[in-house]
Amino acid sequence: MKQRIITAIIAGAGFITVTIIGAWPFTLLMIGIATLALAELLRMKQVKILSTFGILSFILMWLLVIPESIVSFQWLHIPRLELFLLLIVVLLALTVITKNSFTFDEAGFLVLASVYIGFGFHYFIYTRFLDNGLALLIFILILVWSTDSGAYFAGRSFGKHKLWPEISPKKTIEGAIGGIVLAVIIGVIYLLIVPIFDSWVMTILFIFVVSVSGQMGDLVESALKRHYSVKDSGQVLPGHGGILDRFDSLIFVLPILYLFGFI
Structure with missing residues (x-):
């Protein structure tokens, strides 16, 4: 766990810094x-x-x-x-x-x-590189990370009903809902500080799409790993597995947001 936290802090700080630099x-x-x-x-x-x-x-x-x-x-x-x-x-x-x-x-x-x-x-x-790209991308990152955290803690605390056991045995319906709820809470707080959308209806819809599609992206990678019988996609990030283990949600979310006209 200690190694996982250290890796998350160092890699996360470096990634955010380069994202801000653009x-x-x-x-x-x-x-x-x-x-x-x-x-x-x-x-x-x-x-x-x-x-x-x-x-x-x-x-x-x-x-x-x-x-x-x-x-x-x-x-x-x-x-x-x-x-x-x-x-x-x-x-x-x-x-x-x-x-x-x-x-x-x-x-x-x-x-x-x-x-x-x-x-x-x-x-x-x-x-x-959109006009409001930095604020929007940071918002998406926060929503995906909030969803992951909410799903993890809600699943551990309240999880009883399996979400998709054939693909990811540990994920639960309660965890998925917890991920969405935390994403909404954190997302609303962020937008009160950094306004991005004019409509609150659009805001909630955006958060919901990011949270749900992010969880779907995670399941897609879980299906790949299960099919090819591997635990982690790689060992690039100590304690976190590979690049795909960290970016599986994001690379699924962004094309969907584009197709839905959000970006």
Whole structure:
């Protein structure tokens, strides 16, 4: 527990500092974290990171994460999305070229993994550089962390009914509700100090979406770990596991907020 607390303080302080600084340090940090997260997924699937297929998956993910201001593909006269789709075609062609030693299922995993990580961190960067991006991103971080804390303590104190035992045996319905309640309380306090929305209806809806989708993101990663029979996604953060163990909620929340028109 002591190691877990020390890691949380040091890593959390460093992450918040770089988030406040913004600009290229924040962008480079997000690209680096996204790269480590994808590496963890590849290890779960037992795909060698420096293999042809591993490198292709990194390229797919970087196409989604790295901003146009850092790497531009205008000289190719091909939009990024079309280049991304072209690489998917290449992956499918490799299933034929390798005579199915590289299978359709493996190609599907690499594409889905790059989209899962790529879009999550893409919208992380996108949100930070909005006009009110810093206040909004800090708000989202606070809501996700409040949800995690509320779910943990409510689950331990009142948890009786399992939320989804086939995926995460320890999570309870009472814990999930506790996470939402604490997120609402902390979120309202934050917005009384740093106003972001004009409407309280919009505020409560935003908090609810973040809290629920954050818990869903946590369950998605739990399902991945259970499927691949691993306890933690990695060992990058002592006492906390891997990058995905810390960012699973956030990379699920941000694309959903974008799709719902909140960011």
